[in-house]
Amino acid sequence: xxxxxxxxxxxxxxxxxxxxxxxxxxxxxxxxxxxxxxxxxxxxxxxxxxxxxxxxxxxxxxxxxxxxxxxxxxxxxxxxxxxxxxxxxxxxxxxxxxxxxxxxxxxxxxxxxxxxxxxxxxxxxxxxxxxxxxxxxxxxxxxxxxxxxxxxx
Numbered sequence: 001x002x003x004x005x006x007x008x009x010x011x012x013x014x015x016x017x018x019x020x021x022x023x024x025x026x027x028x029x030x031x032x033x034x035x036x037x038x039x040x041x042x043x044x045x046x047x048x049x050x051x052x053x054x055x056x057x058x059x060x061x062x063x064x065x066x067x068x069x070x071x072x073x074x075x076x077x078x079x080x081x082x083x084x085x086x087x088x089x090x091x092x093x094x095x096x097x098x099x100x101x102x103x104x105x106x107x108x109x110x111x112x113x114x115x116x117x118x119x120x121x122x123x124x125x126x127x128x129x130x131x132x133x134x135x136x137x138x139x140x141x142x143x144x145x146x147x148x149x150x151x152x153x
């Protein structure tokens with residue numbers, strides 16, 4: 001778990017600077033799920049910018065970008081069983097920043113390159129399917145946990 005006292009200390013120490021805090025919402029190895037609401041409160045209280053990587057939690061926990069409240073959220077297709085090589089960076093409306101790679105207008109001049117429409121469509125399908133099966137996923141996890149605990153005993 002992120003040490004919220006340490007986060008607050010670092011933000012106070014860097015008061016007046018533009019700070020980006022980036023946090024993995026759910027850890028795929030440990031299963032730790034960070035406290036989004038408290039992290040968001042602390043970061044915004046100190047006028048920081050906040051990014052959550054929700055690649056592991058999308059489709060496994062309830063998800064609503066507005067409820068998360070971050071400036072940016074990353075989502076990844078292959079973590080949902082969708083195509084590899086496609087992801088999304090969801091950006092809060094009104095947040096402006098400069099792009100590193102200048103180029104075409106296909107993504108509002110924020111990123112150059114051709115969009116992989118078949119992969120994007122596959123990602124959308126994977127999101128739709130996983131979010132629609134959230135209840136089944138939770139039941140499946142409960143069965144796995146129960147089985148694991150029985151085997152451990």
